[in-house]
Amino acid sequence: MKAAVGDRIVTASGVVGGAVRDGVVTECPHGDGSPPYRVRWSDTGEETLVYPGGDTYVDAQVEAGSGAWAEARRGRALTWDVRITVVEAAGSTTAEATVMNGPPDALRGVGHARKSPDDDEVPLIGDEIAAGRALRRLADRLLAVAEADVSAAVGHKAHLHR
Incomplete structure (x- = not known):
């Protein structure tokens, strides 16, 4: 180097x-x-x-x-921003994770969390669970898009290990 x-x-x-x-x-x-x-x-x-x-x-x-x-x-370096929006209502939390400036298709994942009636009200925990699930689904969606792109590039069905 x-x-x-x-x-x-x-x-x-x-x-x-x-x-x-x-x-x-x-x-x-x-x-x-x-x-x-x-x-x-x-x-x-x-x-x-x-x-x-x-x-x-x-x-x-x-x-x-x-x-x-x-x-x-020279190589390349990219920055993709992910926005996580969290909404809480009646003991339930929903999070949406969206890639803001990455691949051309809008990629998003949604995650949910629900508090047990016996648990104390700790909103941060619901936020973390819902956001984690949304990010996991976003990652799965991104890998599915990449797998389709690889398949198109090589001319046959490809499989990415996850």
């Missing part, structure tokens, strides 16, 4: 469900562009010394007129 000052660096989380972080290389101590790099992270503004692993890539600054080949080699 090689980087230069001004390049964007993107690192996936080492934990399932963790955030993807990106930042800008502010210092490259080695003249050949090899690690480590000093990076200013976009989410916190903090600067840290980074020894990138296999979950990291460098999005190099591209000179004008460099062409599509150089663009394709």
